[in-house]
Amino acid sequence: MSVEIFYDDDADLSIIQGRKVAVIGYGSQGHAHALSLRDSGVDVRIGLPEGSKSRAKAEDEGLRVLTPAEASKEADLIMILAPDTKQRVIYSEDIEPNLKDGDALFFGHGFNIRYDLIKPPANVDVAMVAPKGPGHLVRRQFVDGKGVPALIAVEQDPSGNAQALALSYAAAIGGARAGVIKTTFTEETETDLFGEQAVLCGGASALVQTGFEVLTEAGYAPEIAYFEVLHELKLIVDLMYEGGIARQRYSISDTAEYGDLTRGPRVITPEVKENMKKILGEIQDGTFAREWVAEDEAGRPKYRELQAAGEKHPIEETGKKLRDLMSWVDRPITETA
């Protein structure tokens, strides 16, 4: 199946520059979109509740901060970048009452549309601009003159211009420097959830923690285990990023490559592939979405417990000590956002 992919030359920046944009939320994605939109000459305001801890960060950047309802009322394009589980209530209480004919409702991820948690009225454009990367890097790459690729999708198009508007927005945050692919809310949601659960976050974190455990339980120094399975992973992935798995295999030793080719399939066994397929099935049939929404409504007990256990994993203590001695490793993103 071929995809449509767009670059800066395909986008008309003046379309988004002619809109009044409200960015609801100022976290990982929200700050990146808002600051890069502003740097691209777009009229932006931020929507945050009165007590939000993000307010000071946005105000420190000179952005105008309103409540989500006020920002939605003033704007003609509303981009929701609050947590997925909070969007339904924000939409019904603050956004929906303020939607007007011709407005556009934008998402950074398709969760709430894909799982029917938000049902917008027919008279507004509904589109998505979903960067394929963490918000802090979306902003960093924009500032550095680079860009994180993005997906765009159109769910409703009463104006007839929703795709051009989404492409223009994506270009304004740097996405069209790297490539913008047209997709659907369903494809973005299902592939994004699968990627973060099975490979990028769930799979990679578990692989690193397990590798660290195997080495340290066998008596090797935690510092050596950390360098081996976490620090060097970035360097190996950098090679994949630059030239694919083939480029990575070109740069490593033939001993490593033989180990890669013969032992990799013993780690990621056919059973692991079956597990990945089950995870994809739970995304497609809505099981994961129902579980996550119920967990959030219950106050996130399981989430907090697992999060705390992850923070206490011995690899974190070892890593912090070693990173503190590497002056060129950026300060934690949580301190720089």
Ligand SMILES: NC(=O)C1=CN([C@@H]2O[C@H](COP(=O)(O)OP(=O)(O)OC[C@H]3O[C@@H](n4cnc5c(N)ncnc54)[C@H](OP(=O)(O)O)[C@@H]3O)[C@@H](O)[C@H]2O)C=CC1
């Ligand atoms: N993180 C990422 O890199 C990516 C995220 N996305 C999508 O982007 C969206 C935002 O995610 P992310 O940036 O991670 O979110 P974050 O958790 O980083 O930030 C959420 C922001 O929303 C604010 N917020 C919380 N409640 C409300 C409310 N009631 N009204 C308005 N604002 C509120 C938070 O403020 P406070 O400080 O008060 O909590 C915070 O500023 C999601 O749809 C996600 O799936 C897509 C691609 C990548």
Ligand SMILES: CC[C@](O)(C(C)=O)C(=O)O
């Ligand atoms: C990989 C996680 C992600 O999907 C992202 C940064 O793209 C997210 O939801 O944060």
Ligand SMILES: [Mg+2]
């Ligand atoms: Mg993602």
Ligand SMILES: [Mg+2]
């Ligand atoms: Mg995601």
